[in-house]
Amino acid sequence: MTPAAPAVYRIRPGVRIFAAVLIAVAVFVFFSVCSEARLHTIGSPRQSIAIASLVLVCAVLFALYAFTSSIRPTAEAVEHRSYLGSVSIRFNHIRGRRELVARGDDGVARHFIIVSDANPPRKIKFAHYHAFDDSFYDWFLSLPDLDVDKQ
Numbered sequence: 001m002t003p004a005a006p007a008v009y010r011i012r013p014g015v016r017i018f019a020a021v022l023i024a025v026a027v028f029v030f031f032s033v034c035s036e037a038r039l040h041t042i043g044s045p046r047q048s049i050a051i052a053s054l055v056l057v058c059a060v061l062f063a064l065y066a067f068t069s070s071i072r073p074t075a076e077a078v079e080h081r082s083y084l085g086s087v088s089i090r091f092n093h094i095r096g097r098r099e100l101v102a103r104g105d106d107g108v109a110r111h112f113i114i115v116s117d118a119n120p121p122r123k124i125k126f127a128h129y130h131a132f133d134d135s136f137y138d139w140f141l142s143l144p145d146l147d148v149d150k151q
Contacts, residue, residue, distance in 0.1 A: 009071040009130045019063035026052075026059035071130055073139075078114060080124045087124050089116045096144035115146060 010016075033052040037045030069082040079088040098113040110128040115121050132140075 007073065007133070007136070009132050009136060011066045011069050011129050012131045015129050016063075016066045019059075019066035022059045023056075023063050026056040030056045066129075069126070069130070071124075071126055071132075071136075073136070078124060080126055087122060089114060089122055089124055093117050094143060095121065096146040097140060098146050112140065114140075114143070 030052040033048045037049055064083045069080070072079045072081060077088045077090045078094075079086060093116045095115045095117040098115060100111040100113070102109045102111070112126055112128070114124040116123070
């Protein structure tokens with residue numbers, strides 16, 4: 001079974017807006033810290049600049065992923081693309097699916113995995129942050145549940 005219509009599922013707009021705001025805040029903090037360091041008004045300028053740089057790099061990487069990640073079912077395969085690369089599994093080589101649920105104080109994060117029948121298995125990993133429609137969920141849930149076999 002394949003998804004009903006070929007589509008491109010991207011990260012939800014709210015997450016992409018959050019990523020853009022996060023970059024703006026990280027840039028502001030970075031330049032504020034650099035300005036304070038130049039004026040010698042902070043105690044440890046190198047450490048402060050290093051931390052601000054790390055925060056900025058993490059914000060940029062998160063935004064890159066948010067703006068480039070997509071799940072693309074085609075006529076023959078399902079593919080996950082992002083700035084990190086591309087992973088594709090042909091429909092006739094899908095062994096099944098897994099679903100990981102991480103519960104925290106601030107809610108639940110769902111991670112989905114499509115597993116191939118190759119040895120070693122190829123995996124497409126993605127989170128629920130993509131704007132999936134009902135036809136995608138119907139297709140995904142129709143795949144064999146590999147977590148049932150573990151229980």
